[in-house]
Amino acid sequence: MDPGLDRVRGVLEITTIIRDALDLPVLAGCWVRGEVTNYTHASSGHRYFSLSEVRGGKSAVIGAVMFRGSARALAFEPASGMDVIAYGHVGLYEPQGKYQFYVEDMRLAGEGEKHLLVERWKRDLGAEGLFAAARKREIPPFPRRVAVVTSPSGAVLHDIENVLSRRYPVEILLSPTAVQGETAHLEIAEAIRRADGLADVLIVARGGGSFEDLFPFNRPEVVRAIAACTTPVISAVGHEVDVTLADLAADLRAPTPSAAAELAAPDRAELRAGLGKDRQRLQDAALGKVDRCRADLDALSLRFRPERLRRRVEEGRQQIADLEERMRRGYEVRTGRERLVLSGLAARLAASDPLAPVRRGYVLVRRDREVVRSVEGIAAGDRLDLRFADGTCTVITERVRHDRDV
Template sequence: MRGPSGSPDLFGTPILGVSEVSGLICDLLDDMRLHQIWVRGEVTNYKDHASGHRYFSLSEQNGRSSALINCVMWRTYASGLEFTPKNGMDVLAWGTVEVYEPHGRYQLIVREMLPAGRGERHLMVERWKRELDAEGLFSPERRRPLPAFPHRVGVVTSPTGAALKDILSVISRRYPAAEVVLSPTAVQGEGAHTEITEAIQRVDGLVDVIIVGRGGGSFEDLFPFNHPDVVRAVARCRTPVISAVGHEVDTALCDFAADLRAPTPSAAAERAVPDRRGGAPGPRRIRREDGGAPLPPHRCRRA
């Protein structure tokens, strides 16, 4: 009797070729539970190869026991890294386990990697997105048209940020007859999502269209605009909402719940009002109704 490789059996056990054993291992590891998974671990044996590929291991220590998995991140994906991995760093890596047959070992082919703290927030946003989408808050059918000639434009942003100045400049130039109602709020930091939510609720119903936004920043800076409380506040507004969070490359979950997403606060102002620069510029007033400090001499008030 001969085994699959053509060699005779030894004591009733078939003799396999190395390639056959490797093939069996590949088949066993071709399991969907090992495809497109997130793995958390400590970076060890990190090497940034001249080719652009990154070779490293992820390790985990639990008391006396430990575990390690070899990883590789090809140049195509490594070029998109937003940080420099270092030995000892706690990270989240996303990829698929594959077998590298020439060396007879399995490894995680990494396509994305994030510092663990930041990575957990990314995963949180992904979970929130699925949950809010399941609630129907991102349905295109919910979106309403913007008013053609708004009398009052609500703005939910920081009273001291560049975003407000940009919005006022655009509206003053394009449609000076409009009154701007500022509903001031913190736009980053601990508890900012609560302030943003309250600011949206405060101005809803007092204006014809609302701009919710801020200037550019890091993922952490923009994080409050991903919070479910903010997204639900936008979705529940009686007033049409334009979301303008960050710059063109930035995306926040409140963008998906808004009636319109603008790439910048200036672009949001352009979409909120028509261009009537040919008409006579009327007086402008800035209004805020939260009892805060006086605002610039534009036709704007606080909500």
């Protein structure tokens, strides 16, 4: 028996092995360049074709399919013989036992290379933070001057001038530049730097065009010039569906140049309407205040009618009279008590007055400023001070006689 027959593999097993072998990261999402051959646009909307390449005497071909969901986004109609760049993944179509390329995006080769370049620039510039939302600035609400970076001969400048003159007349400063061509990106960057700081807002604008026409606005020189601006920037490049790297770097993106002019300045008609509404609100508030004050006055006039006021005054007078009477009675009682107390105090003071006896004819005797209360404290020859009711005199004692000696 043939030794190889002891391990026979089924078709499904082999297919599974091939499918797994094709499950490589490099084949899961890649760009492939080749010539379109055998192109078929099916009635279902799917596109079937092959991508072939001949190089160095060798040739290769790979089957490809682009389903209608992806094909709707094609910017051109493919045809056999076209040199294209296609993005997708390689997979195995098991019912037919063949591998093929499942295309999700496809571009003409020359344009496709530029698309790849823009994707790389977008990744690198994004890593520098030039597209970060945190660095976006507000557009000033009431600008006095608007700078415009665009071609002086195109319709873009005319559209912007018309919109601004109609909405909110401001001074327009043109920083002229070419907007397409091999060196357009250098001129655009220089025009941006030239206008920076000379206006309140800066519009970078260009009319619609192909990807190739708008390519200068994807260049890093233009993106860095916008990001470095001290003046807030509105980008209006191409139509609404066109998005360039300049749009991502600007503080605000407008779908068209006319829309950029509308975003750069307010509408004076809307401002007037807003002022009218504010005036009406203030007037309504003032009239409402007057009405409330009038109502308050009417209420007060009812509360203070003459008869009511007279009655309240009479009630107040009566209350004052009652209070006055109570105070008078309390004062008399309190005053009577105070006269009795004062009389007692006066009697006590009179009794303790040392000069009272003197005023009745008695004499107060002092020796050396001490009161002499008995003759035992006096000796012949002592100098004595006699206090009378109306004055004093000094005497010399000649003789002392005590009552016990009598």
